[in-house]
Amino acid sequence: MSRFNWHRPDMYDAIWLNANLATLREGDVPYGEIRDAAIAVKDGRIAWVGPRSEWSGTASREHDAGGAWITPGLVDCHTHLVYAGNRADEFEQRLKGATYEDIARAGGGIQSTVRATRAVAEAELAALAARRLRQWIDEGVAVLEIKSGYGLDTATEGKMLRVARQLSGLIRVKTTFLGAHALPQEFNGRPDDYIALVCDEMLPAVAPLCDAVDAFCENIAFSVKQTARVFTAARNLGLPVKLHADQLSDTGGAQLAAQFGALSADHLEYTNEAGIEALASRGTVAVLLPGAFYFLREKQLPPLGALRRHRVPIAIATDHNPGSSPLTSPLLAMNMACTLFRLTPEESLAGLTRNGAAALGIQSTHGTLEVGKCADFALWQIESPAELAYVAGSNPSTGVVRDGVPVRSA
Numbered sequence: 001m002s003r004f005n006w007h008r009p010d011m012y013d014a015i016w017l018n019a020n021l022a023t024l025r026e027g028d029v030p031y032g033e034i035r036d037a038a039i040a041v042k043d044g045r046i047a048w049v050g051p052r053s054e055w056s057g058t059a060s061r062e063h064d065a066g067g068a069w070i071t072p073g074l075v076d077c078h079t080h081l082v083y084a085g086n087r088a089d090e091f092e093q094r095l096k097g098a099t100y101e102d103i104a105r106a107g108g109g110i111q112s113t114v115r116a117t118r119a120v121a122e123a124e125l126a127a128l129a130a131r132r133l134r135q136w137i138d139e140g141v142a143v144l145e146i147k148s149g150y151g152l153d154t155a156t157e158g159k160m161l162r163v164a165r166q167l168s169g170l171i172r173v174k175t176t177f178l179g180a181h182a183l184p185q186e187f188n189g190r191p192d193d194y195i196a197l198v199c200d201e202m203l204p205a206v207a208p209l210c211d212a213v214d215a216f217c218e219n220i221a222f223s224v225k226q227t228a229r230v231f232t233a234a235r236n237l238g239l240p241v242k243l244h245a246d247q248l249s250d251t252g253g254a255q256l257a258a259q260f261g262a263l264s265a266d267h268l269e270y271t272n273e274a275g276i277e278a279l280a281s282r283g284t285v286a287v288l289l290p291g292a293f294y295f296l297r298e299k300q301l302p303p304l305g306a307l308r309r310h311r312v313p314i315a316i317a318t319d320h321n322p323g324s325s326p327l328t329s330p331l332l333a334m335n336m337a338c339t340l341f342r343l344t345p346e347e348s349l350a351g352l353t354r355n356g357a358a359a360l361g362i363q364s365t366h367g368t369l370e371v372g373k374c375a376d377f378a379l380w381q382i383e384s385p386a387e388l389a390y391v392a393g394s395n396p397s398t399g400v401v402r403d404g405v406p407v408r409s410a
Helices: 088-095 100-105 110-119 122-138 154-169 191-209 224-236 253-259 273-282 290-295 304-309 330-341 345-351 354-359
Strands: 012-022 033-042 045-051 059-064 069-072 074-076 141-147 172-180 212-217 242-245 264-267 285-288 314-316 377-380 397-402 405-409
Touching: 012 045, 069 074, 074 330, 074 354, 088 100, 110 154, 122 141, 122 154, 122 397, 122 405, 141 154, 141 354, 154 172, 154 191, 172 191, 172 224, 191 224, 212 224, 224 253, 242 253, 253 264, 253 273, 273 304, 285 354, 290 330, 314 330, 314 345, 314 354, 330 345, 345 354
Parallel strands: 012 059, 012 069, 074 141, 141 172, 172 212, 212 242, 242 264, 264 285, 285 314
Antiparallel strands: 012 033, 033 045, 069 377, 377 397, 397 405
């Protein structure tokens, strides 16, 4: 077991005893399981992990976990949490036969949320997002990615990213610029002009506010060529990229993501074998989004067999957004990944911890319980880690720890 070599063992800040650990270390026993374990922290980092019988140090504070399971804090690596309004009316339209594409082409869809988000003040937008965020905190999430993309102009995209950064006082936030989300109405018929605006004005303006750049490469959004322009501009600014790829059709998005060494390619329902091979060659994470699959009543399953064959890391995320996945529960996303996509419970938990962290480029600090990583973890009153994917609609979390300090307990 890994241990920090502190000069004095009594320098630990805190220790959790009487716990079972799902460390999620890759290649370890299932779930990286350690029963009757202990985990100690110092200076906000994990400093000791192992069986309780091997613990011989002392700590300023001792916590009795009461037999709970401890996992790494969850990582939701794909959300659109900051927005105004809702699209319940479109939900009704789809149930009456309209498709996602029909609604988008009629001026609804993303455009509806753009109009609402542009109209609200920054303080109101922040209040809306903070209220939504509560459930992620309650369900043990340590890191949350938040995309822009409902502004489609420089001012509103900046407003969204500033709001997302403000939420970092409540949870760790990674921000992603998604200016190439849809074509704003004022640019109808001029997609290349809008992409030029994204590259030449918007990206330089918001670069200090974002950790990555994303785009929607799809027949109803932007072409491979237009997306490549955005990614080239991002690379010139030193920003990593992510991609909404092959959700509604096979546009070659996975290959494009691999070409630019993207952190992740997300959705992937229509990705072909060559696209999967390309992702594997670059170490790009495949992010599966069962909430959108469920909510849009999609039929095309992501190519799970090919992803497994080529050993592409698979992450799971809520894709929370008002139009195609108003899902607010990471735990339910795990259950959906198992029931809809046939992931195993261990794969789904790895998807919301270890692989979710890799999809954000933070695998060195999050995603597993290992010495040296941030002491962000969650406690669960369960009998086995599989229960986290099994329990649909309930939350067995009994505590959340951030930087080695409890921030919530049951």
